Amino acid sequence: MTSKQVFIEKLRNSSLRPTKQRINICEVLFNRDKTFHFTINDLFNLIKDKTGDKVSLATVYNTVHAFHKKGYLKEIPINSNQTYFDTNVTDHHHFFDVKEEKLIDLKNEDVGPIEIQKSIPGKKIKSVEVLVKLED
Amino acid sequence: MTSKQVFIEKLRNSSLRPTKQRINICEVLFNRDKTFHFTINDLFNLIKDKTGDKVSLATVYNTVHAFHKKGYLKEIPINSNQTYFDTNVTDHHHFFDVKEEKLIDLKNEDVGPIEIQKSIPGKKIKSVEVLVKLED
DNA sequence: AATCTTCTTTAGAATAATTATAAACAACGA
DNA sequence: TCGTTGTTTATAATTATTCTAAAGAAGATT
Ligand SMILES: [Mn+2]
Ligand SMILES: [Mn+2]
Ligand SMILES: [Zn+2]
Ligand SMILES: [Zn+2]
Numbered sequence: 001m002t003s004k005q006v007f008i009e010k011l012r013n014s015s016l017r018p019t020k021q022r023i024n025i026c027e028v029l030f031n032r033d034k035t036f037h038f039t040i041n042d043l044f045n046l047i048k049d050k051t052g053d054k055v056s057l058a059t060v061y062n063t064v065h066a067f068h069k070k071g072y073l074k075e076i077p078i079n080s081n082q083t084y085f086d087t088n089v090t091d092h093h094h095f096f097d098v099k100e101e102k103l104i105d106l107k108n109e110d111v112g113p114i115e116i117q118k119s120i121p122g123k124k125i126k127s128v129e130v131l132v133k134l135e136d
Numbered sequence: 137m138t139s140k141q142v143f144i145e146k147l148r149n150s151s152l153r154p155t156k157q158r159i160n161i162c163e164v165l166f167n168r169d170k171t172f173h174f175t176i177n178d179l180f181n182l183i184k185d186k187t188g189d190k191v192s193l194a195t196v197y198n199t200v201h202a203f204h205k206k207g208y209l210k211e212i213p214i215n216s217n218q219t220y221f222d223t224n225v226t227d228h229h230h231f232f233d234v235k236e237e238k239l240i241d242l243k244n245e246d247v248g249p250i251e252i253q254k255s256i257p258g259k260k261i262k263s264v265e266v267l268v269k270l271e272d
Numbered sequence: 273a274a275t276c277t278t279c280t281t282t283a284g285a286a287t288a289a290t291t292a293t294a295a296a297c298a299a300c301g302a
Numbered sequence: 303t304c305g306t307t308g309t310t311t312a313t314a315a316t317t318a319t320t321c322t323a324a325a326g327a328a329g330a331t332t
Contacts, residue, residue, distance in 0.1 A: 017298085017299055017300080018299085019298075019299080020298095040289085040290085041289090057290095058291085058292095061289095061290070061291075081288075081289070082288095082289070083289085083290090
């Protein structure tokens with residue numbers, strides 16, 4: 001079965017119509033071995049480069065947020081101006097190369113378990129994530 | 137000695153002229169027991185409220201970035217739209233109350249030491265910070 | 273104190289990321 | 303095929319932030 005068919009299925013199961021644009025975006029985002037960290041603009045340009053088709057910027061925003069809402073993308077505010085997204089939607093840790101402005105996934109075993117010794121009344125922990133900034 | 141005098145000294149020592157605006161901003165930012173997390177807009181409104189004087193938005197931006205550059209404020213990108221700043225400039229961990237959009241400092245002993253078991257060639261670790269998201 | 277220089281403030285314009293609008297279009301079900 | 307509903311798109315609007323350039327204030331020099 002071609003990847004395209006898989007994406008069409010997945011979109012249908014998410015009650016998102018499998019349009020040409022969305023399938024192209026899926027190909028760019030999810031046809032990878034490794035996790036992918038990107039900004040909207042990265043993605044916008046990659047779609048043209050990798051598929052030949054141009055998708056409007058508005059559609060890229062719409063689709064990324066639709067996928068985010070469905071839980072297929074994670075939002076990572078690391079940079080003050082542009083938002084980063086991540087195809088790895090699990091709770092996980094990152095290196096952030098400050099000079100290159102690039103995110104790198106850390107495996108949970110690279111960091112080890114973290115025990116939070118404080119609690120706030122009426123609130124519970126939703127996620128615990130470590131950010132390791134790198135310099136030269 | 138009044139706090140105002142202290143701020144004037146500090147500004148002079150940082151080769152920043154002690155203007156009325158900057159002193160007001162210092163009073164709002166640094167006359168506190170606890171660490172203060174804020175957005176530019178929070179600060180802009182607090183200045184009016186707490187000092188009676190109006191400082192232009194451009195000056196608030198200028199001053200916050202001047203203080204940031206001098207190391208008196210820390211920048212925390214937690215939210216996709218507005219940047220947060222922190223009067224606690226040490227490396228430290230945070231709770232983030234997602235609903236209230238509020239940051240809360242964690243003490244280092246509330247989290248414990250974190251050992252990073254991975255390294256990237258040519259890069260060294262600049263900081264290690266934990267973000268704990270809270271929900272109801 | 274008067275003058276000069278340099279830094280700072282400010283209103284308003286400019287920029288850049290993102291979101292809203294609404295008309296054309298495409299997918300779906302009947 | 304037709305009607306309905308969801309999607310794409312160009313474009314306008316919005317929002318946070320930065321830039322600009324003129325007026326003002328601080329500090330140094332006489
Ligand atoms: Mn990641
Ligand atoms: Mn803090
Ligand atoms: Zn989103
Ligand atoms: Zn700054």
